[in-house]
Amino acid sequence: MQNTATDIQQPTSQLDNEVGPVAPNTLNTQLDEVPGILGKGSLDDNLESVRRNLEKQYPIGNCVAHKTIHCVIHRPSGQHFDLMEGRSLVWGKLILDKKSNYFNPPVGEMLWKKEHALKKVMGSAPQPLPEAPTAPIPATPAAPTTSLPATPQPQQTAAMTAMNPYAPFGMPMPMFNPFTMGLAGALATPTTPMNLPQMQMQMQSVQRGTTPAASGSRKRPRHDIRSSSPVMDFEELISLDDFCNEYHLDDQIREGLKKMQFLVGDDLSIVTLTDIRDAGLTPLSWGRVKRAHKAFMKSLPPN
Structure with a gap:
């Protein structure tokens, strides 16, 4: 079978999108030189047979990152190459010359250099983890009507706080079980009205015998092997x-x-x-x- 330089397939548009930065003139020049490198009369049936065996060894869809081409992976470097006709002929000639085999891509040879490697297409990015649901914040109850003055004096406020830390917010002194575990850590003396909703949730948790979950906590995914690295699904x-x-x-x-x-x-x-x-x-x-x-x-x- 006689082939000329023009018979060798040029890179497809898909390859142009996936190959790293390669000067078009350089790639075309190397493709034109393939027959000369192979030698006169080398494009024979034996070489064609080896080329087809390579395509069978690395069929379309064999690589999960490049499912639409004959992709060859160089395991030591992790580089991917499109087994187009020019590359298969160069590899096939080295196999016939017993300088390579079907399992070791001739990285470094013509058309098999680092700049010819495909970009790795790792699929769609993992979907972000859903945020943990947060409990709704109850509305602040209106202070009940009392006989206390509308604006307590400093002496009155200090006395009420000493007797009942919840008195400034219009709440009676709650009755707690003195044997409840974690009472000191679960309840904090409020200092401003902004702490009232959190205080109510803590009181409810103590009465139910549970501990409120930390804000923003979520279950660790099973694939999160390295805590310092981003999660990869x-x-x-x-x-x-x-x-x-x-x-x-x-x-x-x-x-x-x-x-x-x-x-x-x-x-x-x-x-x-x-x-x-x-x-x-x-x-x-x-x-x-x-x-x-x-x-x-x-x-x-x-x-």
């Missing part, structure tokens, strides 16, 4: 099926992980040998899961 990033397909884990391992309720990003160090056996896995198959999980976490971009 690994389940949205890659599903269990995609994870098994990406790292060639068979159906038996997939079913075992489902029994364990495994999610990408879980802490695998807490899994015991009993858990592994109950899920129908073996120590050897579990070792493959751990290696795949470690490789995926390493391929994620730094936070």
Whole structure:
């Protein structure tokens, strides 16, 4: 099969959007030089066969970050490359010359340099966590009618506060169980009328035997592994099926992980040998899961 430089497919518009900053003239020049690098008569049936085998080894949809192209991932660096025809021919020639194989992309060779790597498309950003509901603030009750003067004198205010800290707000002295735990911490002497709603909520909590929740508290998500880092929702990033397909884990391992309720990003160090056996896995198959999980976490971009 005879091909010329013009037969080699130029990068598609999608590739133009995903590849990092590459000068168009530089990329086109390198594409034109591919036949010369391969040598005269190299575009034969053997090279075409290797090129097609590469496309089968890295089919469309194999990469969860670039599902519409033949994407090749260089694991040590985490770089992604579009296996377009020019790159597959360069790689195929190196395979025929026994200078490479089907599992190690020739990063650093023509069309396989760092500037040709695809931008990582990690999917839609995780939805923000919903804010914890806050209890409605009850309206301040009107002060009941009393026989006290409309404006208490300083001496009267001091005396009332000493006897009953709630007297300035028109409230009678409450009756508390002296054996209630946490009474001193749950009740604070109000200093201004602005503390009255909070004081009422605290009184209700003490009477019910509960402690009011801290403002803005929320349950920690199961994927929040590192408290100092932003939360990354690994389940949205890659599903269990995609994870098994990406790292060639068979159906038996997939079913075992489902029994364990495994999610990408879980802490695998807490899994015991009993858990592994109950899920129908073996120590050897579990070792493959751990290696795949470690490789995926390493391929994620730094936070």
